[in-house]
Amino acid sequence: MAEVFVKNEKVYKTQKFISNLLIFIFLGFVALVVLVPFYWMLLTSLKNTTMIEQVPPIFFLKPADWEIENYRSLFYLVPSGPRRGEPLFPFFTYMRNTIVVSIVSTVGTVLTTVLAAFAFARLNFKGRDVLFAILIATMMIPGEIFILTNFLTINKLGWYDIMNQTFMDVLLAMTLPFMTSVFYVFYLRQTFKQIPNELYYAAKVDGTTDFQYLLKIMIPIALPTIITITILNSMGAWNAYIWPAMITTKDEFRLVSNGLRGAFTDSGTGRTDFGQQMASAVLVTLPLLLMFFVFRKQIMRGVSRSGIKG
Amino acid sequence: MEIKMVNLTKIFTAKDKKEVHAVDHVDLTIPSGKLIGLLGPSGCGKSTTLYLIAGLLRQNEGHIYFEDDEVSEMPPEKRGIGLVFQNYALYPHMTVRENILFPLQNLKVEKDEAKARTLEMAELVGLQEMLDRKPKELSGGQQQRVAIARALVKRPRVLLLDEPLSNLDARLRLQTREEIKRIQRETGITTVFVTHDQEEAMSISDEIVVMKDGVIQQMGAPQAVYDKPNNLFVAKFLGNPQINVFDGEIRNKKVYVNNMAIASTKLADQKVKVGIRPEGFTVDNDKTSDFKFEINLVETIGRDTTLIIDIPGEEGGLLDKHSFKVIVDASHKIDSGQTVHFNVRPEKLHLFDLNGELLK
C-alpha cells in the first residue's frame, strides 16, 4: 500500500482537481434544481399566452420578445366600482395583509412558544410530563382536520360574519388558531433544556426573577432557535392558502397567496393567464428575496446553528 | 459576617419515595472573615449545605443566621451572597463586562457606580484587559475569575464557592487557588468553599469542615484536623497517601498489629483499629523493632522514598487493603525484597475503636 503515501505532487494535483470538479458539478446541479423554478417564474412572466403553452417549451427569450405587458397590466387602474382608481391587481393591499398577518402570527407564535417551552423546560408543576406527552401526541393529528372545527370556533367567536367582517376579525381568525405550535414548543424546549441549571441558579443569586431569567438569559442563548422558528413561521404564514381563503369574505382582506390564485383565471374558460400570474408572483417574491439578501447572515446563522444543536 | 446554622436539615425524596437526609441536623458556625473549606466525598451534603446557605434550596428544618439576621426564608438575591459554580455558569451571550455588570443591573445600581465597580472587580481578578471578550474566548481559569468577579461585584456578605477548581487542569488549579486565597484576603469576605479534594481544602482554608452523610464529622484548622482526626473517617479522608489502617489489639498497655508490638499506650485491653500515617514510620536501622515487613516496591521521588508493602489479607491484619505505603527519607538505601524494621512516631499513630471513634 506504499503508493497511498508516495504520491507525487502532479498526481495529487490532478486528483484534487478531479474531486473539486465533481464537487462543483454536483453543487452546480443542486443550485440549478433550486434556481430553475425561479427562472421559470421569471421567464413565464415575460411570455405571452402562446409562448407559455408552446410544446416544446421555450427556454430562453430575447429581450425583444419580452411581454412587458404582463407587468404593465398589473398596474392598470380599475375604472369603476368600489376599487376605482386602484391597480387591477391590488398588489399593495394583498402584500400589506400578508405582512400584517405574518407579523402578528409570528409574534404571537413566538410568544406562546417561548412561554410554553420555558414552562416545560424550567418550571416544576404537577403533571408537566404528562401534559407534554399529550401535546406531543397531538402532533400526529394532521392539521387539515382542524379546519372545520376552527371554522366553527371562529364563527362562534363572531369573526366570520359575512355581512360585516372587519380586518381585525380576519386578522384574529387567520392568526389566533395558529398561534400555538406543538412542534415549535418541543423544538425550543429541547434548546432550553440544554442550558445548564447552574445558569439558572447563578441568575437567581444575581437577583433575577424567573421571567427576567427567561428574558435576559434563556432567550438570548436560544436566539438562533427562536430565529429559526420565526423564519419557519413567517414562511408558513406567507404560504398559507386554504385557511385564509376559507376565512376571508372580502377581497381587500385577501392574502397574496389567494390573490395570486384567483385573480388571473378566466371564469368562462377556466384558463389562467399564467403570464400575468407569474408577473405578480415575481412582484410578490421580490420583497422576500430582498429580505433574504439583507438578512442573509442572520438567517444562515440561525438555521445552521440550531441545525447543529438539533 | 458570621454564618450560623442551627439544626439545619434538608430531606430529598427520591423517585422510589425513599427519604434521603442530605443535611442532617447540622449545627455549624462559620467565623467571620474566614475562608472555610467544606469537605467531603461526593454525596456527603456539602453542596446541599452551600445551596441552603445560598437560599437556592429551602431547608426542611432549622435556621440560618448571618450575624444576627435570620435569613432562613429569604430568597437568594436578598441574602447578599455571591456564588461561584464549578462550571462557572457565565452567561455565554454576554461579554465579561456584561457578566460582571449583570447583578448590579438587577440591583438597580446607578450606572456610573456600576461601571466603576465592574472595573474594580476586573482589576481585582486581573481581567481588565479581557472585559470585552465573550466567555468562550477565555481560558477556564479566566472564566473562573470572571465568575468570582461577578459574585463579588455586588459586595456580598458571604462568598460561596461550589467546587471552584474541579474543572481546571492541575497547573491552573494551583494558580487559581492561590488567586482565590489572595482575593479572599484582600476583601476579607467570609467565604465558604465546597470541595471533595482534601489537599485543595487544606491548602487554602483557614478552617475545614469535614462532612459525611449530611453530618459534620469535624471542624478545625486544617493541620489540627489532620493531626487530630476525630474519627477513622476523617483520618482516612485527609492525607495523601491515605493513612494506613491496621486491625490491632491492645494487650497490657501495648499496641499489637499482627502480633507485632508497635507502640505503648495507656488504654485498656481491647480490639482496635490502628491508624498510622505513611510518614509516621521511621526506619529502625538497628533492626531491633518488632515491626518489620518485606518491601515489595521502592519509589524514590526527590527527598522521599515510598515503600510499598504487600500483605496477604488473611495474615496481614491490614484493615481494608492488601498493600500499604510508607514514606521515609530518601537517605535510606532500601531495595525491594529487603526486610525493613520500622518504628512508629507516636504523634502519627491514632487508635480508633471498632466503630471508628478515636480512643483517648
Next chain:
Amino acid sequence: MKKLLIGLTTFLFAFAIIGCVDVVTTETAAPTTTAAPTTTAAPTTTVVTTQGTTLPGETTTVTEAPTTTAAPTTTAVPKVLMDLPDDPVEIVFWHIYGVDKSALLDTMIDEFEAMFPNVTITSTSQSDYNTLREKINLGISVNQVPTMALGYPDHYAAYITANAVAKLDTYINSNVRYEVLDSQSTIFGQFVDVGLDIEDFVPGYLAENNQYIGGFYYSLPYSKSTETMAVNRMVLKHHVTAIRALGIEISDEGFLSHDNPLTFQQLQDLTPILTSGTGTTNVGEKKCGYLLNYDSSGNMYINMSRQFNAPYTNSLGEILIDNATTLSMLNYINAMFNAKTFVLPIIWGQSYGSLNFKYGDVCMTVGSTAGVGYNIPSLADTQANLKFGIFDVDFVGVPQSVAEHNTPVTLTDGTNNYSFTGSLSAVQQGPNIGIFSRATANEKLFAWLFIKYLTNTDNTARWAMDTGYLPVRLSAYTSEVGIPLTTTFTTTYADFLEIAQEYWEADGIVDWEVTDERWDYLHSSMVANVARAQTQYYQYDPAFAAGARSAGSAQARVEAGYCLEFIFNKTRTPSAALSFMKNQLTW
C-alpha cells in the same frame, strides 16, 4: 447590522400599523359612491310624468327600471303600487371573477347603487368555484352565507337540499310595483316592477334553472356560454371544389353554412380531403394532421350522448350509462379517433386544442365561446410554429349527428354500422345566480332587483360583448340600445351581430378600414351569431348532488371525460372504459 435590523423591523411594524389603519378607513369610506352610471336603464321613449297623476298600470308612464324589457303585453296583470323601502340594505355577492370581469361587474354595481342609494353591494371574488362552493356549504351550517352568489346547477342542487336558497318564483310572478321616492336616486320618481318577464329568457337556460324539485326557479341564468366550432378557412378554401363535390354547402371563400352545422357523416367524408392521414400536417397539400379537436372531453361525451339519444343521467341523480346505445356511441367515437377524424388535446400534451389549431395541426376545434380569442392566430404567436402562417378563422355550429331533430341515422366506420335516432344538441354551460333564504325580506328584494338589473336586456348584452359570454335574454339580440364597448366604439347588440353577418354576406371580402373597430369584434360576433342559432337546441346537463348510491353530476362529467380519454389513449377499450366509468359513479 444590528441597526439595520432594528430599522427594518421598525419599518415593517410601521407598515403593519399603517396597514391596519388604512383598512379601517377604506372600509368606512367605501360606500360613498356617487358616480353616475355610464348607461341608464331608462329607455329613450320614457315620458316622466309628475307624481300623483299617474295611475299604476299605465304603461306609457312607467320607466322600466331596472328591467327595460317588460313588454307592453304584460300590462294585463294589474300592478300593486308600493313605496320602495329605503332602509339601508347591505348585499353581499360572491362570485369568482378575476380582475378583468370584476371591473365591469363593479361598474354595474355602481349604477345599481346610484339607482338605489340605500343599497350597498359588496361583491367579492372567492377565487374559484370549488372555494366558493366549499365556503357556502360550510357557511350554511353556521348560518353565514352571502345574500347572493354565483353557482353551477350542481352547487345549487346541494344548496337547495340544505334548504338554503330562496325560491325566485314569488318575485318573478309578483305584481308589485315600487315607486322610487329617494331624491338621491338616479331614477327618482320612476317605477320599479318586481315581476319579471321570464319568457324573454333563452328557454334552454331556463330549463336548467327550474330543473329542481317542484319545478321552481332557484336561480337565473347569468354568465352563459356554449361551444362553437372554429375552422381553418384557409385550408377549407383550398379544397372548396372537393368539398362541394361531397354535397357540403361551402362558399368560394371557404365559408361553411352558419345555419346548418356539419354532420358526423360529413366530417367522415371531409377527413380524407382535409387530413394527411399520417397525423402530421402536410403544408404543401394544405392538409392537417387531424380533422376535429374537442377541447373538453367531458362536454364531448355529454353532448354526443344527447345527439345519439344515449341515456346518461337524469335529474333524479340516476346514472343511466349502462346501455347498448352508449356503448355503440363509444365504439363510434373510438373509430373516429382511429380515423383521425376526432382528436383530443392530450395528444399534444395540452388541456386545450386552440394552440395546435393555430399551428395547423388540426383543422377544426370545438371549444367554449368564452375562449374565442385563443383560436385566432396573430403576430403575437411565434411565427415559426404557425405551419399555415396567419390564417382566417371562421366559426360554425358544433357538428351534429343528424341534420334534423329526431331522425334515424346510420353511420359506418367501414366495418361496423351504428344505427340510432339522432338529435340536435349543443351544450350550454356557465354559472347561474341566486339568492339565499337566510337574507331579510329587504335584502332579498334588492338582491332580486340586482339580479334583474344584471340580466336586463342592456346589461346582459353589455356583459356578453365585454366578456365573451352570451346574452341570457332573447330581447338582447334585437335590443336597440347602444352599448359603449370602448371609448370610441358604441354598438347595439343587433349591430354587433351584424358585423359577422355583413362579413359572411360579403363572403369575407369587405372594404372595412384597417382601423375599423369592427375587426376587433368580428370573431366575437361570429361566435355570438353561431351561438344564437344553437340556442334552439340547447340541452342542459341535469344537476344533482352525490347520493347514497351514486356520484353527483359534477363527478359524472369528470368521469365521462376520463372515459373518452381512456379510449383515446387506448388504455381501455370502449366497453372497458364504460364499465370503469360505471364503477366509478355507482356503488
